[in-house]
Amino acid sequence: MFFLKSLNHVNKLSNSIKNVISVRYYRPRRALMYVPGDSSRKLTKAFNLDVDCIAMDCEDGVAMNKKDEARETIRNILNHEKVIVKRDFDRAVRVNCIGSGLCEEDLKALLTAKFLPDTVLLPKVESVEHIQWFAEKVNALIKGNGNVDFVIFIENPIGLINSHQICRAAVDLAQTGKFTPSSIVFGSDDFCAALGATRSEDGVELLYARQKTVLIAKAFNLQAIDRVHIEFKDLIGLRKYCEQGARMGYTGKQVIHPDQVPIVQEAFLPSKTQFEWATGLLTAFNEYQKKGAGAFVYKGAMIDKPTMKQAQNIVDVYESTKNA
Amino acid sequence: MFFLKSLNHVNKLSNSIKNVISVRYYRPRRALMYVPGDSSRKLTKAFNLDVDCIAMDCEDGVAMNKKDEARETIRNILNHEKVIVKRDFDRAVRVNCIGSGLCEEDLKALLTAKFLPDTVLLPKVESVEHIQWFAEKVNALIKGNGNVDFVIFIENPIGLINSHQICRAAVDLAQTGKFTPSSIVFGSDDFCAALGATRSEDGVELLYARQKTVLIAKAFNLQAIDRVHIEFKDLIGLRKYCEQGARMGYTGKQVIHPDQVPIVQEAFLPSKTQFEWATGLLTAFNEYQKKGAGAFVYKGAMIDKPTMKQAQNIVDVYESTKNA
Amino acid sequence: MFFLKSLNHVNKLSNSIKNVISVRYYRPRRALMYVPGDSSRKLTKAFNLDVDCIAMDCEDGVAMNKKDEARETIRNILNHEKVIVKRDFDRAVRVNCIGSGLCEEDLKALLTAKFLPDTVLLPKVESVEHIQWFAEKVNALIKGNGNVDFVIFIENPIGLINSHQICRAAVDLAQTGKFTPSSIVFGSDDFCAALGATRSEDGVELLYARQKTVLIAKAFNLQAIDRVHIEFKDLIGLRKYCEQGARMGYTGKQVIHPDQVPIVQEAFLPSKTQFEWATGLLTAFNEYQKKGAGAFVYKGAMIDKPTMKQAQNIVDVYESTKNA
Structure with a gap:
């Protein structure tokens, strides 16, 4: 309120x-919190938090044999108007990646509910073709003047290499599409696995990837959302890495536990x-x-x-x- | 055995x-050891080591007036079947770079011996044209179903800038060619010279180049082989830099002395x-x-x-x- | 003398x-010192310093309502032959960026004076189109066999992303043009602002950008000029950052105060x-x-x-x- x-x-x-510059309504995403889409209980709990963005997850947080349950649970939520308890928040969904073969079914379930999600998060984007595929599906599924924010995940080497062309395509196709590119998320765990890299304390092995991600994001006027801090009990480390990310130009961070939210949101509040x-x-x-x-x-x-x-x-x- | x-x-x-994925026989290259191609004595000694890859060198390790001697010595070795003393190894050759005008003669001498080398190492690759030139020569020289592994050296700014296109071309031309792209080597000494950079203790001045090299390698499913540690008596430093490289995603390291081999191979062994x-x-x-x-x-x-x-x-x- | x-x-x-290689007369730019173009007093003082390059500024150092005064003052200087007090120096001008709408007027005033400036510094270059625009204006304005050195500023994400194409275009268009690409300047303050980054003590947040800038510069055989050290009284820090930049391959540094000049020029003198x-x-x-x-x-x-x-x-x- x-x-x-x-x-x-x-x-x-x-x-x-x-x-003059047609700035849209701005959705802050200092903390982007993942909640498994198949857990009504965890989702309900999350809606009561003071958190910028809740990512109702169909992807990594949901087991293969629970994908249908996740789609149904989230669709059910989207059939009801957003209830604002603390303050407005980004009611987002993370679908499965295009390469999984599960993405289309996710989009069908989630973009035809009574209310659109505010935002669609698309993991493991690798190419311009991925963006074209996404644009086609979204434009076909959304009725009327509907429009969703679009968040692109860069999570592997080929995605990072193509990130310039990916963002270019997203911005261009959005001109006539029903989605608005809004953020890039850097997915460091998948990235490290694909690179064969090991995460060290200071994260020096990911400097190139993290800084290139920010650079591309800002060149296309997008938010840049930093990697997860996996050790969710280490709140001191979390604050340190928030500050490190903010210094590089990141404007938010992925979050996997409610305790991480206030620290992240404090750290990414403009001074x-x-x-x-x-x-x-x-x-x-x-x-x-x-x-x-x-x-x-x-x-x-x-x-x-x-x-x-x-x-x-x-x-x-x-x-x-x-x-x- | x-x-x-x-x-x-x-x-x-x-x-x-x-x-399903047609994985080829895998050649580990944790240690890639250079041995001057004009020294029968050093080559014979090397074949008795427990080392993943022996690079019989025609390039930097061989003086200009010894190039013919190197070609002849290596060709003579390739006329005999590989003798495995400790265990199988990669019997590789490093030819001179294309820009030197010496490469074609190297390839003629080495790819028409009785047995093919397992691998050809091509230094100072700078452009797609270099790859096209290489493909043409190799395809013409190798008879029948022969096929060599192909290792691409990135050693200067223009090569790094073009590395994406270089690997793309190598992978594409390999579809119908007699070579299989298998690794990228980062050549830091030539790189530093071209950059006008000075190597410091922590190597921070090369972070961009080293991390971009790994990124490109992994995007094309290639091994990434890290720079030489010049101070070959500093085995403690060597171990440290191996671990640093492995954390970034490198899977091996160039080696210039037998004492470096066991440390490098230990450090790059998967856990x-x-x-x-x-x-x-x-x-x-x-x-x-x-x-x-x-x-x-x-x-x-x-x-x-x-x-x-x-x-x-x-x-x-x-x-x-x-x-x- | x-x-x-x-x-x-x-x-x-x-x-x-x-x-063989048609090396042009070399202009060292270890220290590139900005002097507001509207201040005759400061300009005169600068000409008496032992400094490699004096950038007579029409851009950030000059208030909007003083732009005409700056143009006139600099033009007046260029109407007189360069007087060498200590030793020869680069008599350069920094025009306003193309996006400002002020650049053409700057070029008209400065390239039609009795003597050409040695060098034109073009800030905030973002695209190949910027280079084409610049080439067209310069070629039309300079009479006869005149030729100026051309320094390209990379100061924001989109400029850095396009830097390869920008330099390619500059080098290509210079073949038949009246300018010679000679340096890239990394403009870190505008860059940080555009990135939303904060400058830290060790500058780790700019490593990607600074190292990519050097890489591109050296790939095109250009000088690379490092960022300003804003705290102009901190001469110890200045020396440290000079050495850091030199290790990465930078050959000079932007300077905003006369006291910075001798330290910078000492640090970038080849050993x-x-x-x-x-x-x-x-x-x-x-x-x-x-x-x-x-x-x-x-x-x-x-x-x-x-x-x-x-x-x-x-x-x-x-x-x-x-x-x-």
Whole structure:
């Protein structure tokens, strides 16, 4: 509730910007928490948490002989309107990867429920063909003006190598499609397995992959969501790795346990300085718009569309969460 | 001898897999040891070592005025059947790079001997054109059904930049060619020189290059062979750098001295845990095959062809070496 | 003055090489110092320093309402012949980025002065189209046989992603153009902002970007110029970061304060060992040329054009600066 109020405040502030750069409603995903789709009990519990994004899982968290149960359970949830207990959240679904042969059935079950999920998470994306396949299915299944956020998982070497083309295709096909590319998730466990790498304490063996993932994400104006911290009882380590990821430009982290949520969401909250920079920029732009056209400079920097959206995102995350 | 026995065991275990994914005989290359091709004495000594791969060198280890002598010496060796003293090994040759103008003569001398080398190592690959040139020569020189393993060296910035296309071309041309892409070698000394970089203790200045090399290798299902440790008397440092490379996903290392061999081969031997995971997966797949078709899941992960081959490789390396 | 003398010495030494690989006059850019283009006082002061490259700035160092003043001030300077107080230096100009809409006016003012600037620095290059645009304008504005050095700034994710194609286009278009690609500058502040990254003490969050930048630069035989050290009073830190950059292959650094210049120029001076390697190589090549054609080997390494140019650069930097 507070969320909507504060968002209205932001909307007022930056209305003219939205006209110019058509910023969509921003969904923060500081913590993206996986919950097994076949467990009503765990799902219900999750909806009562203060968490940005709940990923109702059909994939790795669900055994092969429970896939149908997961689809049915999630579909049942999507047949009811989202109930906001603490504050609004991203009601997302993670389908199985395209290579599994299970993805189409997942999409059929989940995109034809009474309410669309806010977001579809697609694991193990490897190629432009995967994106084309996804676009075709989603566009056929969603009725009318429906639109879902789309989160791309990069989880193996070939996916990372093709990530530029993958994002390019996603952004291009979204122009006329019923989905909106919104984030890249870096899936480090599958990635390590495919690489034959071993995770060390400082994670130096994944620096290339993690930094390339952020780079591609930001080049396409997407959120970048960092790897899981598997040792879910190690909350001190968790905070450290959150900060490390945030320094690289990640804006959120995958989470596998409720205890991880508050630490992650605190670590990925924009700082007061960032918030002030962003509101300052948006206000200045408003002033500027009144005066005329041309290049727009703020604190010595030429401001372009991505910077505007970045500023808007900071304000949105900050506002949407500080009063939660 | 033990090698062949244990391989038969593996073959029995995973026969049905081989039918499906046509895994070739696996040549471990934990240690890839260079021996100057013009030195009969050093070559003979090397054949008596317990070493995975002996690279009979025509390139950097041979002075310009000894190139002919190297070709003749190696050709003479290849005119005799491989004698296995300790256990089977990779009888490889490193030719001169294409840019040197010496490569064609090397290939003519070495690929028309009575027995083919197991493997041809091609240094300083820079472009798709290099691969096309190599394919053409090799296909013309090798008679009948002969086939050699092919190891690609990435040793300079332009080679690394083009590495994706280089591997793509190698894999594609191998479909109808008489060579099988099998490894990428990262040549750090030439690389550092071309970059104007200086090797530091922790090697941080090469992280990008080394990690990109592993990434490309694994995306194309190739082995990744790490840089030389020049200070050949520093065996403690050697072990440390082996472990660092293995953590990144490297499966072997270039070696310039016999003393380095046992340490390297020990460090790149798959662990018992990895071996058990791999045999478990292969057994499960066998069971699975009996029951029917569809996606195959093992320990919660969807198993694809590369993972199968990775498992097979682990078993092969482990089995081929533990009884040596 | 010393500069010209020592360069003649080099010219004598390596005349035959120049015929073969057409090495241009080498402009060292160990320190590339920004000076606001609208400040005659600061510019005059800078010309009295012993500094490799003075970047007369129209971009970030100049307020929006001072752009005309900057253009006029710099044009006025370019209407007079370069006065060498200490030694020759690179009289460079940094124009505004193409996306700003200000670049064309900058180029018109600065490339039609009585004397050409030695070098044009183009910030925030993002695409091949930027290079094409630049080539078209420069070729139209420069009269006769004039030619400027061209420095490309990589300052955001999309620019880094496209850096390979950007350099390819620059090198190709320069064949028939009035500019010579000469360096890549890594602009870390804009880069960090676009990435949403935070600069840490050890800079680990920028390793991918910095190392990829060097890689691309060296693949195209360009200088690589490292990021600014913002804390200009921290001269100990400055030296450390210079050394770190030099180890990665950077050959110079951006500078924002005169106090930074001597430390930077000292740190990026080639070592005596490097100098001896380089002169040795050039002398050997001279000898070799007299004897005949074919591959040229020096200290066991096959010598190619880029290595020759690298050696020449080392000699030029060393000679041009040691007597300054």
